[in-house]
Structures are given as C-alpha cells and as structure tokens.
Amino acid sequence: MPYAAPIAEQRFVLEQIVGIGELAGTERFAAASPDVIDAVLEGIAQLAEGEWAPLARAGDTVGAKWTPNGVVMPEGYKAAYKAFVEGGWGTIGVPEAFGGQGLPFAVQCAVLETLGSANMGFALAPILSVGAIEALQHHGTPDQQATWLPKLATGEWTGTMNLTEPQAGSDVGALRATATPRGDGTFLVKGTKIFISFGDHDLTDNIVHLVLARTPDAPVGTKGISLFLVPKVRADGTPNDVRVVSIEHKMGLHASPTCVLSFGDNDDCVGELIGPEFGGMRAMFTMMNNARLNVGLQGVQVAEAATQKAVEYARERVQGARAGAAAAIIEHPDVRRMLMRMKAQTQAARALVYYAAGQVDRAGLGDAAARDRLEITTPLAKAHGTDLGNEVASLGVQVHGGMGYIEETGAAQYFRDARITPIYEGTNGIQAADLVGRKLSLSTGAAFATLIEDLRGSTHEALGDLVTACEAVGRRLQTADADDRLAASYPFLTMLSVATCGWLLEREAAAAGDDAFGRAKKAVVAFYLDQIVPEALGLRAAAEASAAALYALDAEAFAA
Structure with missing residues (x-):
C-alpha cells in the first residue's frame, strides 16, 4: 500500500485543535471556508501521492549529486517540483499582498505535512522558502518585498537560511562572514557557510540566500550580526559570486542537498541589508521560529509515513499462530502495543504542532495571549515533535523485525531521515x-x-x-x-x-x-x-x- 494522506485526521485536527472555523470568521482568513480547506487537503494529497511519494526511494538511493556546474537532483524531481509550483501550493500561507492565497499558517502546515510524509527530504525545499518569505515580510523594505517575494511565494525561486560556519554552530556569535559597504547601499559579502539545506539545486532558476554576516567594526558576539539577502542570480539577471563547494555525505535526507557555500571568492558577491544594521539576530529569529515549528512538523511527517508502512507490513506478515491458526503479526499483543504507540504518538505530535501553528495565526491577528502561548509551545513542538518522530520511526523498524534492518523494505529510511530533526534549527x-x-x-x-x-x-x-x-x-x-x-x-x-x-x-x-x-x-x-x-x-x-x-x-x- 503506497502512502495515503491522512485527510480525515488533518481536517479533524484543523477543526478541533486549530479552530479553523473561528479563524475563517475573521476578515484576514475569510477564504478558509470548509470547501476551500477540503479542496486544499484533497489537492495536495493527489500531488503528494501521485508525484512526490514515488520519488522518495530514488531520493534516498540516488540522492542529490554535486557537479562542477552545481547540484543536480535525481530524475523526476524537477518535474515534480514544477507541478508543485504550477499548482500554486507554495502560495497557500502567503498574504495576498505578496501574491499568495492568504490562508492560515496552520493550513500551510497541513500541506507541508502531506508533502513531507510523501517525501521528507524533498519537502525541505518549500519548508525553507516559507522561512525566507516570513523574514522578508517582517523585515524587508517595500522594494525588496516587491522584487523577491512574488517568485519566492510561488516557489519559482527557493530560499535558504545561512547561519552556521565551521567554527560557529550553536554559538552564532562566533561567525566570521563579512559584509563591506559598496557605497551604493549594497554590500560585498564574503565567507563560508556550512549545513545549508537546498543551498544549491537545479529545481529553480534562482535561490535567495539569507546570510548572517558582520559589517566593518561591528561589535563582537551576536550584537554585531546583520542579515543580508544574497541571491544566486542578481535582480538584473547576472550571476552572483556564490559557489557551492561541496555537499555533505549524510546519514539520511539524501534528497535534500546539504551544501557548503562560499560567498565572494572573487570579491564580487553582492548582497542587500535586510532590516537595520546589527538587527540580524532579530530578523533571523523570525525565520528560525517559523522553521522550528516546521521541523517539529517533520516529526509528524516521518511518524505518519513510518506508521503507515508498519501497519501495512504487520497486516501482511504471517508469523506464528493465534487460536490455533496462522496469524498476521498484527494479531500479536506486542506488535499491537507498538502499533498503538506509533498511532498515539503520531496523533499527539500532530495535535501539538498544529496547535502551535494555530497560535501563529492568532498572534498574527493581534492576539497577545496567543503570542505568549506560541512562545511557550514552540520549544515543545520542535523538541517533542521530533523526539516522537524518532521514536515512531524506530518502532517502525522494530515492527518489521529483521526485515526492518534491510534497506529494501524502506523502514530504515524513515529512521535515518528522522535522526537529524532533533539536531538542526536549534538542538x-x-x-x-x-x-x-x-x-x-x-x-x-x-x-x-x-x-x-x-x-x-x-x-x-x-x-x-x-x-x-x-x-x-x-x-x-x-x-x-x-x-x-x-x-x-x-x-x-x-x-x-x-x-x-x-x-x-x-x-x-x-x-x-x-x-x-x-x-x-x-x-x-x-x-x-x-x-x-x-x-x-x-x-x-x-x-x-x-x-x-x-x-x-x-x-x-x-x-x-
């Protein structure tokens, strides 16, 4: 049985936990009618089940490949991403003023859940763009928004977050990338960034990098950090001085190229300041807080996929007997224990992450209590959501028994893919x-x-x-x-x-x-x-x- 989007469960959680009907009663989210929500859930299910899920195995076994001309994705990925763009799926949660559909962030989470359960590594591309869009919405100038947001919103371009350097991981204040004024309002950016998900690929014509760097004479530590928009291709169509040095050889998420990027090898990497000078951490946290919920959502994605696969195997695998007759392993108490735990933890993770997403929407409407609730539930959603994704993926291997340790069954891929989620976007x-x-x-x-x-x-x-x-x-x-x-x-x-x-x-x-x-x-x-x-x-x-x-x-x- 191939992956099937849990539409009934998603609709139920949107109604009962997010309160989508209440959100639809506001002017901002009036478009989120029941008919629209049903169309969104059913439409993204068709794309995920029909075009993204069949590519998941090749994404793992073939993976993204580095070449001297940039990163090349496996066969079929470019067409599947084009279908995502043409379907308007990137625009779901983007305000109408920037070319989006203006639906709640919680609905966007449901879309990303379905895509990620179908193909978790691939879904990192639109997830990262969501964060870049959020940062530009809140901190970009009107000109920057007009130039970069429309194609980021549709997915025609993708976005990245460039924070980590070889010597600066969780200690962001230790970063050394520099940004020197050119005298025309732009900056020359120079430095190396590591662990950049989808830092390069052949899915789109342009990639919009958001880069943390220091201006001359900036204060030490995080107080001296500013945020810059550095496109792969400049607004005038000329290539920027950004080079993909290599991609990492990873435990999992092979369909997501994790890049080492070098900015300014030829002293010609042009970037624009986003927000005020030394305001980089505030702007980046806008992006990171969004990303943390979406990483918690990855826990839901992998848990849902691993549970579906384990249930399918347990129903088909005949081993031992019950009441004197040969029985599928789903009839044995210990397997039932594992499957019930997988379903319960998956539903718990979904409820927690969707609930936090609903607080994003309410906070955006000016609800101060929702802002506080979002602040306190974000670390819960990110950490517990990803812990549960790992637990459920591990149980999925166990349900398969020895076959779970064999790569061909696919259970191990979920386990490998899940393991990064408690680490990135803040351990x-x-x-x-x-x-x-x-x-x-x-x-x-x-x-x-x-x-x-x-x-x-x-x-x-x-x-x-x-x-x-x-x-x-x-x-x-x-x-x-x-x-x-x-x-x-x-x-x-x-x-x-x-x-x-x-x-x-x-x-x-x-x-x-x-x-x-x-x-x-x-x-x-x-x-x-x-x-x-x-x-x-x-x-x-x-x-x-x-x-x-x-x-x-x-x-x-x-x-x-």
Whole structure:
C-alpha cells in the first residue's frame, strides 16, 4: 500500500485543535471556508501521492549529486517540483499582498505535512522558502518585498537560511562572514557557510540566500550580526559570486542537498541589508521560529509515513499462530502495543504542532495571549515533535523485525531521515534550555501559569497528576540556579509536552463521533492517556534532581 494522506485526521485536527472555523470568521482568513480547506487537503494529497511519494526511494538511493556546474537532483524531481509550483501550493500561507492565497499558517502546515510524509527530504525545499518569505515580510523594505517575494511565494525561486560556519554552530556569535559597504547601499559579502539545506539545486532558476554576516567594526558576539539577502542570480539577471563547494555525505535526507557555500571568492558577491544594521539576530529569529515549528512538523511527517508502512507490513506478515491458526503479526499483543504507540504518538505530535501553528495565526491577528502561548509551545513542538518522530520511526523498524534492518523494505529510511530533526534549527537541548531559561518567566510567569490553568481542565486522573507535577516543577525551576534549571530542562520539557498533548488529545476524543473514525480516535486517545501519560510522571525525579549528579565525574573520568 503506497502512502495515503491522512485527510480525515488533518481536517479533524484543523477543526478541533486549530479552530479553523473561528479563524475563517475573521476578515484576514475569510477564504478558509470548509470547501476551500477540503479542496486544499484533497489537492495536495493527489500531488503528494501521485508525484512526490514515488520519488522518495530514488531520493534516498540516488540522492542529490554535486557537479562542477552545481547540484543536480535525481530524475523526476524537477518535474515534480514544477507541478508543485504550477499548482500554486507554495502560495497557500502567503498574504495576498505578496501574491499568495492568504490562508492560515496552520493550513500551510497541513500541506507541508502531506508533502513531507510523501517525501521528507524533498519537502525541505518549500519548508525553507516559507522561512525566507516570513523574514522578508517582517523585515524587508517595500522594494525588496516587491522584487523577491512574488517568485519566492510561488516557489519559482527557493530560499535558504545561512547561519552556521565551521567554527560557529550553536554559538552564532562566533561567525566570521563579512559584509563591506559598496557605497551604493549594497554590500560585498564574503565567507563560508556550512549545513545549508537546498543551498544549491537545479529545481529553480534562482535561490535567495539569507546570510548572517558582520559589517566593518561591528561589535563582537551576536550584537554585531546583520542579515543580508544574497541571491544566486542578481535582480538584473547576472550571476552572483556564490559557489557551492561541496555537499555533505549524510546519514539520511539524501534528497535534500546539504551544501557548503562560499560567498565572494572573487570579491564580487553582492548582497542587500535586510532590516537595520546589527538587527540580524532579530530578523533571523523570525525565520528560525517559523522553521522550528516546521521541523517539529517533520516529526509528524516521518511518524505518519513510518506508521503507515508498519501497519501495512504487520497486516501482511504471517508469523506464528493465534487460536490455533496462522496469524498476521498484527494479531500479536506486542506488535499491537507498538502499533498503538506509533498511532498515539503520531496523533499527539500532530495535535501539538498544529496547535502551535494555530497560535501563529492568532498572534498574527493581534492576539497577545496567543503570542505568549506560541512562545511557550514552540520549544515543545520542535523538541517533542521530533523526539516522537524518532521514536515512531524506530518502532517502525522494530515492527518489521529483521526485515526492518534491510534497506529494501524502506523502514530504515524513515529512521535515518528522522535522526537529524532533533539536531538542526536549534538542538532539542537548546529548546529545553529556552523553555526553562526564558519561557517559564515570560510575562512574569503568566504564559506558563495560563497554560497550566488550561491543562487543569482535564478530567483524566493520571493527566491531572502530571499537570500538577508540571506546575510544581516549573515553579521550582523559576527560582532555581542556572545549573539546576538546565539539568532539569529536558525531562521537564518532556513532562510539559506530554501534558499538553494529553490535554489536546482529550479534547479530540470529546469531539469525536461514534463512526469508525471517532471510535478509532477514542481508542488511540485512551491508550495515550492510560499508558503514555503515566510514563511522563516518572520523569519528575530527574526534573527535580540537582545538577551535582551530572558533575560527579570530571571531564577526564568520562574517558576512563
């Protein structure tokens, strides 16, 4: 059975968790009628199932290839991307003023989920463009928006984010790329950037790079960083001085070329300042916060695809007996345990990421409470969403047994593809540190307090206990010293994420009907509340432990 988009589930989550009907009642999102949402979900399913999914295997086995003339994608990719552009799928969440359809960001997430479940590596191209569009919308000048946004919106051009350098990964302040004024308002950009997803390819005629660099005499650290737009091809049609040095040989995501880019080898790389000088971090975080939700969405993508494949295999693979007759492995309790867990964690991740996406839309309408809720749920969506993608992909291999370890079945590809997601766009450890370091104290603690207040609406005993534990640990961490806060950050993030997912899933179960979909939803939610929520309670001891245990060994002793 090939990949099939989970249209009914997506529509249900958009209705019950995002509140798409309420958003459609506003002037800005009036186009998001039920008929339009159905057309979007069904249309993107046709593209993903018919043209993107069949290319996933070649994307993994053949992959993107570096040549002296640039990166070449596998056969079929250019035509499949052209179908994406011609279908207008890149314009879904872009405001109408910039050539888009003006639909909610949450609907755009549903589109990207479907594309990514069909072909996760390939879907990174439009995901990155979404972030570039967001940065230009908020920080570009009217002329820059008029020049670059229309074709970024349609997907005729793609966008990238250029932050990391060989010596500057998570420590962004250590970057060395430079931007020197030319005297005409533009800059000569020079430096090397690494880990640039879709930094080069042959899908489009142009690529719009957003590059962090330092102007002359800039302050040290992050305060001296500015953001520049550096196109592969300049607005006048001449090639810019941007060169793809190589592409990385990676564990997974082989359909996504991860490039080393060199800017200004010939001292002729022209860029434009985006936003004010030294405003680079603020502008880049506009792009990164968007990207973090979309990376959390990648957890949903890979989990959905891995679950579908595992269910198909478990229904077909006959092994052992039940009631004296040969049985497919789906009839065995332990396989049922794994499949139920896969479905529950996939639905939990989707609910969490879509919920955060809905807060993006509400914040865009001026809702201050939604802005705070988005701030506190973004690290949850990125970190927990990708953790669940990895867990579900690993379980998918396990359901296949020995065949899961054989590449030809395809289960291993999901496992390999998923592994990068807890690392890029801010490691999950950084997300946890952000949660306890900034988000717990956001609005003098009100953002956390109101989330806890909402979670208290649960009627499930174990979930109620978990919420109480989250509140107690969170309050303790608000006044703990830095080392103790950071030592507790990851288990606390998981506790709070599971509590939030449980609350959202309980809402889904309450809204589910008595048809086949509703009965399945209630069964999956019951499994989550009864079996997964209590596990998170067991993390309280780690979340309340002192950091001293982590420093009981000195650095040398770890190597002993």
